[in-house]
Amino acid sequence: MTNDDLSWEEKNQLYKICAIPMFITFCIFLIYFVYLMKNALIQTTWDFLTNVLIGIAIIPLLIFALTFELLYHQKIEKPLKFHLKRFGINASLILISALSIFVFLLFVDTVLSPYLGGRAILIGAVLWTVIFFMIVTKYQRFLKSSKI
């Protein structure tokens, strides 16, 4: 996973290409969101979490990861197992992150909303970002040091 055969510029170029399908997925979610709102299908925070946020936290990122592995595979000659392993680790990370934010925001919404008001979920999201960032950074450093 940390075997960098490509330069940063080359990787950045790949990232830029991967961002296109990711952004298209965002737009699809936005259209879906407008559809839900127009038909009054989102009434509670729970509806928003289950119908929109969990999907946004998983699907565009998985598409990004998949596109990147495909492009990366074309750039460097590595066995398929290598890419599958990378994709598996990234996908797990995404799922864990999505699940953790789901649980965290649910906790914030049910427990802290009476005290923090309508912005509780926003504060919770920011807190979760900081915590998750720290965890992921340490995890990546661990991976790098363990030569996985």
Next chain:
Amino acid sequence: MTFGNDALCAFLGMGEIDEMLTRHVEAVFEGDDPCSAIAYAFTPNGTEYAVCTTIQYGFKPSSNSTWLTVKPQSTEIVKSTETPEQLQEEAEQNGWLSTWHEWSWWYPWYRLHVKININPTIDIGFNPILPGGETYQWEGLEIFAEVLAEFIEELTIDIVMLFLEYVLAKGLSIVPITWVPAAITLALKFGTQLWLLLNAWSNQAKMLAVALVNFVMALIATRVSIGVAFINALFNIMYAGTISALYKLQNELIGAAEPIQHVRTWIDGVEIGMDLSLGVTALARFLGWV
């Protein structure tokens, strides 16, 4: 001016205009009797024939004069120009212009408020000596005040999000350990923006504010200086004094994020795209299209 047969020559006298708007009109008639003048000659056998024919007017000059009195169509009388002091006094007496004084413990400690009570009522507060700290209040244009208040709130949230995103995600993108935290942060930002959109869905002022904020954030993502210039222009016009603290904070935050904008990464593209798409959605909702 003189005309011939039955011609009227009228001179409107430039006499002095009195209260009755009287004009002295003089009509001059010159000649009213045309006749034909023919010169005859005779042949040797005595036959008469005309050698020339012309029209000749008689010369009987006559003139008459009269006084016409015209009834004015309007009784308004234009007065002579008033001095600014007189105009101010008149405006104050009418009640549409007033001043009041505001004292405070904090900067700028004193504000002179000029209140113009037309529809809407505009109240401008300023310190004649110390710069900054001006206040503008528009009563009767509550929609603007509400939009502005929402705009400031949304902008504050977005700036915090932007700051977090740039520091957390973009820093990782420049020194890429992995793209995952950056992408997760982006997804989270998008989710949070949708959450804000959800909260503002049934509030027209909020929706307009969300649209404006997203467009501003897209500008900032495109180039920091454009966004800052836009915010400067907007706030200077509408609410400069009130948000001065926020304005300074925002500049500092953006200033902190600016150095890492020298490198354009994939995050920039997604950021700009997300902000624009959300801005368009909010604007469409505001206009009632969705």
